[in-house]
Amino acid sequence: MAVGGCAQAGSDSGSTGETGSKTAVTSASEWDPNSWKAKIKISPRYKTEEEKLAFRAQWLKRDAEFLELETPPDVPLVEWQGSLELMDNKNAECFKERGFSAHAIPQGGVIFNPAIPESQYEAYKIAAYECQAMYFPNPEFLTDWSEDQLRVIWDYWDEYYIPCLAAHGFTVDTSERPARETYVATFHTDAVNRWFPSNDGALLTQIPPEVWKKCPNIPPESELYGLE
Structure with a gap:
């Protein structure tokens, strides 16, 4: 499908209220x-495996601090997630394996239904850290x-x-x-x-x-x- 009608890079056309050239009459x-x-x-900004792994290590360090994990588990990478949809689906699957009712949603992200009770919050924090470490997204998505x-x-x-x-x-x-x-x-x-x-x-x-x-x-x- 060819679409067009907008400004080329570097211009400031496309003023407030304009819409794209594709019209609603399309089926x-x-x-x-x-x-x-x-x-x-x-x-892509991360061209080597070493660059991606260095990013992952720094991100997981900050993630552990945010989750207040004094001794975060050492979790090996299982696979990089090459799309946002795959990332959400893998996270939801990982949470389910740990007993949480997680679901990936089309808008992006993972929701829990029913909500996580306070009594399980510590277990949730460990699961959140482990799932992200195992199925870490391509760093491009987090930059x-x-x-x-x-x-x-x-x-x-x-x-x-x-x-x-x-x-x-x-x-x-x-x-x-x-x-x-x-x-x-x-x-x-x-x-x-x-x-x-x-x-x-x-x-x-x-x-x-x-x-x-x-x-x-x-x-x-x-x-x-x-x-x-």
Whole structure:
């Protein structure tokens, strides 16, 4: 699927309220997020196994401190998680193996239903540490987005995500969306006013799983992270 009509990298077109060129008249069945291609080529930042393992070691150290684990277990890496969806599914599976009612959700992340009782919280902290250590995500997913990655995200939302939701009957309010380069310039410095196409979070609970699969709210890993 070819899409276009937005600014090229480096411009500041795409003013508040604009939408992408893909229109809602497209059949809902035709949408495929993997068909969207970014105008900017993103290259992975972690190119060697040593770089990835060093990142993992530092992250797990901070994770242990956050979870207040004085003697965190020594957990070997089982496998890197090469996609956000796989990461969530593996985490949920790992939690279930440890007796927790975890479920990966289409919007991203893992939820527990029923909620974890206070009496099991210490066991949960150990499980959370072990599961992440075993099935650690590619460090690309845990590193702050670069300016070019933010441009890719803005373009994806404009060209694919917002029109895809429209084709499925959901309208994103873009009246307060910043222009492309304004968004890039302020994303890391103005977290309070950071804009996302979620209607202040309301859409996150309204969109059914089958629509999330057609209209994920972030670009494919190949386009956002340069991963094959």
